[in-house]
Each structure stands twice: as C-alpha cells, then as structure tokens.
Amino acid sequence: MEPIEKTITSLDWMTLTLFMALVVLALGKYLYHKKFLNFIILPFNDKYILLHNKKGQFSHWFHLLLTLFQLINLSLFIFLVSNTFELIPYEKNIATYFMILGTLTLFELVKFLVQMLTGLVFNSLNLIGSLVFSKISYLNYGSIVISFANILLIYISTGSKTVIYATISMILLIYGIGITKLLKNHQKALFPYFMYFILYLCTLEIAPLVLIGSYLKG
Template identity: 50%
Template sequence: MNPIARTIEPVDWMTILIFLGLLLLALGKYLYQTRFMNFLILPFNNKYISLYNKKGRLLSWFHLLMTLFQIINISLFAYLALRTLMPDLLARMSSPFLMILAITTLLLSIKIILQLTKGYVFNTQSLVKEIIYHKLSYFNYSGLIMFAINIFIIYVADSPKHMIYGGIFLIMIINIIGLVNILKNHQKVIISNVFYFILYLCTLEIAPFVLISGYLKH
C-alpha cells in the first residue's frame, strides 16, 4: 500500500471575518428587529437617531454590536486597500491585519475618550454624548458598505482598485450626510460656541487624518 499525501488547505482568515460580520448582522437583526430595520434606512431617514438617541446611547447592545461589526469591516477594507494600492507598505508590516485592527480600535477609543473628556471639562456631557452617538451611528452604517465591498473585492472583482475608490467615495458621502444632520440639529449650539467647534474639528476630526496620511507617505 503506497502512502498518499493529503494536502489540507489552510482556512481563509478573510472568509472567517466575513462570516463573523454576517453573524453579527444576523444577531443584531434577530435580537433588535425593529431597530435594525430603522438602522438600514439611516442615511435616508433620521428616524433611527430620533428614536434611539436617548435609549442607552453608546452602551446599548445593538450599538455595540454594530460598532464591532464596523471595526472588523473597516480594518479588513483598509487591509485590502493597502494590499492593492500600497503593497510595499503592507509587506513591511508584521501581522498587517492585526496591526490595522489594533490601530483602528485604538484610534476610535482614544477619539471617544477625548470627546467625553472635552464634554466633562466644558460641562456639555449630554450634548457630546448625543453627537458621538449620532456620528458613530453613521460610521457604523459605513460598515455595511464596507462589508459588501469587502465581499466583492475578495470573491468577485478581478481589478479591485475601482471598488476601493468607489467604497471610499460612498463612505465619505454617508458620513458627510451624518455631519450635515449634526450641524442642522445643533446649529444654535454650534453658532454660540463656534470657537470650541473649530477647535474640535481641528483636533479630533482633521488631525488624525493628517497624522495617518503623513505616516503612509513616509
């Protein structure tokens, strides 16, 4: 009897991440069906923010599920984008996806902590929590776009560059819609505190992108 070599293909870790994302979506829909359906139409109808902004806010289980879903998918999207657009940079990284995941989680956590600290210092905790919830909801919705694009890039697209640029464009549009709604809903407060608003934009919105782009250039 001659020995037969059996080759066991390694599990595709990106498929595991896609499955995990799908599991989080299914769990969110199963446990919070009405809230999930309102979340799906977020960019077209502000009903989700109006209904759930005061109910648990940042620490609700549905919001935490969608935030985890978003972190996984934005990290995977960033990995795929770097693999396509900057392969040399990715090659220099040790465990690149885990590094991107850690950086994404750390940046998001630091940003939220700084925003909450700013709200405490200026005694605007309620307003800051409301704005954070509003922004994170739209950012979490971006996770749905990234999830779909990740699937297309991994399993369908032969040339993913256009998918990546299209995904970045859609994510920007969704978050711009969220920012416009924030400005519209809080225009009186922003006008009366325009200096602090500009300071907030420079330190917590613009500065992280400047630092990241500077790192990628070098």
C-alpha cells in the same frame, strides 16, 4: 525569462472574518429588529438617532454589535487597501490584520474618551454624547458599504483601485450627510461652541482623512 515572485494571500481567514461580521450583523437584526429597521434608513431618515440617542445609548447591545461589525470590516478594508497599495512592507497575513484591528480599536476608544472628556470640561456632556452617538451611528452605517467592498476586493475585483476609491467616496458621502444633519439639528446648541466644534472637526475628523488620502495619492 526571469521568475516573478508572487505572494498568494490565503482567503480562508478572510472568509471566516467576513462570516463572523455577518453573524454579528444578523444577530443585531434578529435581537433588535425594530432598531435595525430604523437604522437601515439612517441617511434618509433621522428616526434612529431621535429614538435611540439617550442616556446609556453607547452601552446598548445593538450599538455595541454594530460598532463591532464596523471594526471588523473597516480593519479588513484597511488591510486590503494596504495590500493593494503596498503600504505595509512586511508579510501581509492574519497577524497584520489583528494588528490593524487592535490599533483601530484603540484609536477609536481613545478618540471616544477624548470627546467625552471635552464634553465634561465644557459642561456639555449631553450635547457631546449626542453628537458622538450620531457620528458613530453614521460610521456604523458606512461599514455596511465597506462590507460589500470587502467582498468585491477579496473574491471578484482583487486589488481594484476603482472599488477602493468608489468605497471611500461613498463613505465620505454618508459621513458628510451625517455631519450636515448634525449641524442642522444642533445648530442652536452648537453656536456657543462653534469654534471648538470646527477645531474638533479639523483635528479629529478631517485631518486623519486628509493624511490617509495624501498617503494613498503619494
């Protein structure tokens, strides 16, 4: 019998990462309890968006904490997906995770700046800011689902493609609900910029998901 090489990934740093993410979420809940209660029912009620979608919303500590929670969990999920599908050819360790975290943070930051610059160019900064805040809020909400998926993939169903596909489906569902509500709530304001909005969705929202899905399928 020939020996089979098996790479064992340490769970210590993953456990610490999950713990840090939960601390960030708990801190947001403790410091801003009313906001958290509105946020936790976001897909079913727009109260959080209506109450907190105003000037300075992006710099509010509750929003920043939730975005940090999202970045930590989404980066870990991408790491676990790349591990399961063997998308990264080199050693998969904490350095790889930090590389993913840095890349994702930079991508979201650049994307945010491009979106706000677009609003400035078309003299619709308030509208674009409102749309971006709503979209990020739904993505932050989806990170709660991702955190449960990370726990399953690390401790219970290691390398389960079923968990990965189910998680991606749930994220798309939550994101789809968010986009649908955005179109419904801002249909009059978006009408003059409808073609630009469709172009934005195709280039910055849908295209990356299609590319990732095609890569996983291949």
